[in-house]
Amino acid sequence: MRALIAAFVLAATLSGQTDPVRTVVDRLDIAQFKAHIKGLARFGDRMQGTQRNRDAIDWLEEQLRSFGYTSVVREKFQQNTGPLENIYATKAGSTTPGEMYLVSAHLDGIGGGQAADDDASGCALVLELARVLATPGVRTDRSVRFAFWNSEETGMDGSFAYVRDRVSRWIPGEPKLLGVIQHDMMLYDHGMPPGPRQSPQADINVEYQADSAKAAASAQLAAALVTANRTFGGEYPAVIGSNMAGTDSVRFQGLAPSVSVREAERIKGILMGSNPHHHEPTDNYDTYSEEDFRLGFTAAKMTLGALGRLAGITVAPK
Secondary structure: OHHHHHHHHHHHHOOOOOOHHHHHHOOOOHHHHHHHHHHHHOOOOOOOOOHHHHHHHHHHHHHHHHHOOOOEEEEEEEEOOEEEEEEEEEEOOOOEEEEEEEEEEEOOOOOOOOOHHHHHHHHHHHHHHHHHHOOOOEEEOEEEEEEEEOOOOOOOHHHHHHHHHHHOOOOOOOOEEEEEEEEOOOOOOOOOOOOOOOOOOOOEEEEOEOOOOOHHHHHHHHHHHHHHHHHHHOOOOEEEEOEOOOOHHHHHOOOOOEEEEEOOOOOOOHHHOOOOOOOOOOOOHHHOOHHHHHHHHHHHHHHHHHHHHHHHEEEOOO
16 A cells, blocks of 8 residues: 555656546546436435335446446345345456455435435445546556445445455455545535535545554555545545544455545534534435535545546546
């Protein structure tokens, strides 16, 4: 991981050359990002075990296939509400397919609204990265997997099942996991207590778990994201925290470098009431303003910029 971070910093300082990462980051589209949120939010809160949840998974598969991913995996697992599914697609690396970064969000929600921020916003970010990385001529040296976890709201059951079945034991042909970047609530930083508009001090929180077995490597992964934010993000800065807590990347923290990307700190922000729409019927697409959507879009540019260096993006000449 340290060598990869060094390569990231070196690449970020190059000048006078066409940067393939910049080329690909510039293909991200905020209108597409918003359309992904709206598309998933229309199913409602997607509570696990409901038809809303099943319809949302069907829609996610349709989107991934429309981008060109021919192998979309619907991974079944059992929970107390019955059988559920995670869903993911993988872009195979062109030179080192046996190494992989995992970019993820959770597809379920609660609260009786549309779960637009929690977590259609994270799913939309992952979808937009999947769309751009599937465009003709774009390659990654290492593999990148785009995963959508189910049943996060009732105990991170989907990511637990994935770790149990695909990370904790050896699976023939499964790439080595180099890092996990989870996205959970991406739109709303209105300060504390929250005001009516995005705070002038709004930022993107990149958190790792300081007391985990992979803390040092996770901190380096967080640093790579912050560097990418400075290079590609623009409007909203990123800051690092060390108490990840309460999202699916927690399931990976002892096994692989893992971070979560959020609108606010989990412990000192979200759990203290920084977002009044969290798990409420008001968590709807129309609740959020253009500046809220730009916060999430800035995070998309940051994550893709980091992946560009870490996974090794190249663009074939036309």
